[in-house]
Amino acid sequence: MSPPEPVSGRDTALAYRPGKESLFPVRSLWFVAALVVLLAAVLWSTLWLVHNYEQSEKQESLQQASLVAAATIRSRLGETELALRGLASDLRSGDDARFNSVASELLANNPALLRIELRFGSDLLAAVDAPQPRPRLGPARRAGLAFDTQIALAASRGADRLAYSRPYPVEIPGELPFAVTELAVPVERERRGTLLAVYSLSRMLDYFAPAAFLAANEVTLGEVDGSTLARPASGMPGAGVYRTTVPLELAGGRSIWLRADSRTGEPKIIPNLLAGMLVAAIAGLAVIGGLLGRDMRLRARAERALREQYAFRTAMEDSLVTGLRARDRDGVITYVNPAFCKMTGYRSEELVGLAPPLPYWTSETADSPGQAQPRARNPGDQQQGLETVFRRRNGEQFPVLIFDAPLIDANGEQAGWMDSIFDISDQKRIEELSRRQQEKLHQNARMALLGEVSSSLSHELNQPLAAISGYATACRNLLASGKQTDLDVALSRIYSQAERAGQVIRSVNDFVRSRKLDRAAIDLADLMRALEPLIELQARELGVRLAWKADPGAVVHADRTMLEQVILNLTRNAIESMASTPPESRLLEIEISLLDSGGDGPMVEIAVLDRGAGVSPEASKHLFSAFFSTKEQGLGIGLSLCRSVVEQHGGQLRYCERESGGARFSATIAAIGATT
Ligand code: ADP
Secondary structure, three states: OOOOOOOOOOOOOOOOEEOOOOOOOHHHHHHHHHHHHHHHHHHHHHHHHHHHHHHHHHHHHHHHHHHHEEEHHHHHHHHHHHHHHHHHHHHOOOHOOOOOHOOOOOOOOHOEEEEEEEEEEEEEEEEEEOOOOOOOOOOHHOOOOOOOHHHHHHHHHHHHEEEEEEOOOEEOOOOOOOEEEEEEEEOOOOOOEEEEEEEEHHHHHHHOOHHHHHHHEEEEOOOOOOOOEEOOOOOOOOOOOOEEEEEEHHHHEEEEEEEEEEOOOOOOOOOOOOHHHHHHHHHHHHHHHHHHHHHHHHHHHHHHHHHHHHHHHHHHHHHHHOOOEEOOOOOOOOEOHEEEEHHOOOOOOHHHOOOOOOOOOOOOOOOOOOOOOOOOOOOOOOOOOEEEEEOOOOOEEEEEEEEEEEEEOOOEEEEEEEEEEEEEEHHHHHHHHHHHHHHHHHHHHHHHHHHHHHHHHHHHHHHHHHHHHHHHHHHHHHHHHHOOOEEEHHHHHHHHHHHHHHHHHHHHHHHHHHHOEEEEEEEEHHHHHHHHHHHHHHHOOOOOEEEEEEOOOEEEEEEEHHHHHHHHHHHHHHHOOOOOHHHHOEEEEEEEEEEOOOOHOEEEEEEEEEEOOOOOOOHHHHHHOOOOOOOOOOOHHHHHHHHHHHHHHOOEEEEEEEEOOEEEEEEEEEOOOOOO
16 A cells, blocks of 8 residues: 655645545455346346246146136036937937937037938938038938948947047038038947937037137137138137147047147246346345445445544654643643653653643743643634643753644634643853853953953053152151152142043043934833843743733833843843842843823833842942942852943933842933833
């Protein structure tokens, strides 16, 4: 399988797109085709079986009906045979009256008979014809016997039994040709006497075969060679599908054949309700099978996509170096990724389900705002990371930067927060290194400047001081020698040299002060935002937190660089003063307020507050004096320069002790009105 293909864009996590795949791949199409063929075969063979069953049923019932019809005809013939035998048993020659009456009765009862004759040898003794409208054969036609009749006559007399002649056709003008058979019954008392009964074969069918049988089939009587002898007077042609031939045994060993061709046609493909239901059920089964197969494929495809998506997401998460952490609205951890576990040294199972306080918090940062719950943010606000410190399982602390985003559930409601956590130890190390180097450079520069200033000062002052010392010695010598006249000159020289020394110091002072101010309108809130990273950098070294606020409209007309130097000097002093303050209490506050000081117009106060040891009463006397420092490495010119700068801006730099402990330095400068 090809590897999953990631999708770029904001909804990458869920928009994983599996490779394109047909819902009906070639393999499935083959399967479906085989299934269709199988179902068609089952359906076809079922129908074929039903069809065959019906055919054989019909054939069977036709056979049965034909046998019944043959038996019926046979039984009707039997009745007449019995009656003729009865007549032949006691008939005497000359007893014509009896013959006539019995024959007439027989003809009346048997509609298939056309004529009954009494013959002696082949001579006709008496004859009775059937009443109209049966065809009348007449004496002329019966003068000579047909050959087939003669054979039957001979057979009957020879064996003294009944014998039917082979059927033969008769043609009578005005009538359709029809076939007859003649029954020869030997008269017992007369050696050559015979009764002959002439049957019409078609009338035999009309009157002896069951009417229902005649109506349902095309019925014929025929010879063994297939030739047709007789048909019923009425009857429709058969359909040619179901045919049967059964023998109609006649006395004397003769047989003719009863043939039936059913009018019922070929059974239909869907012959009955049962087969119809079967077809419908199989078709329904095929449809259901198809739908089920499709559904299973869809489900399997969705499951596979889900598995691939899960694998893709896991691989993505595992490859991240950014720590990810999800929390619910109560701050309980619901998810952490491998990078976060690696960062903190805890396993995912140890963290998931934990509520604050969390094991990787440090005692100093546990209560800081934004630690337990992300800080409230207005929609559209630019996301700002929270910088804090985490503790690894082994106790080592490391700085992290946390970015949070609301976690929205499927209902569109916020279920918690998702945080990205960056370990910024390396970044901090580099920043710290560069800060130290910067500091060292500044210190070196300050030392160099101080060295330069002090060497030029000493050089400039050495001369007048040496001169003063020389004139002073001269004065003492003059006083000792009593020459008081030159004393005045020496003293005036001393005065002028002291004046010169003072001039040197003033000129140095003037040089320091003479820097031209580059003034501009400065919004102190903007200035603070720019300085914040620098102050943070200073503060972080001693684990000091920074909090600042500025009134809107706090704008002054000042030299930006100098003002920055003042604030940075004051904050550095404040941070350094908190070195021995407990870590949780190390807080540096900067408050910039707009004051309305009456007649002087609005003023801006920049106050820097710390929680350090404060200034001792002794030190407070020299606080703003140049070169006063209580620090080992201190130069003692910071506060003095700050005061010069503030005074150059027409303001004042003050110190006061805080009631809660610590120092408060404030610079007050005239404001120039509200910002726009
Ligand atoms: P430096 O910092 O080089 O000592 P500064 O002129 O800035 O020089 O400070 C002079 C002295 O004032 C410091 O040595 C310190 O004793 C005292 N000082 C300044 N700021 C504070 C403060 N916030 N808290 C306590 N003492 C302070």
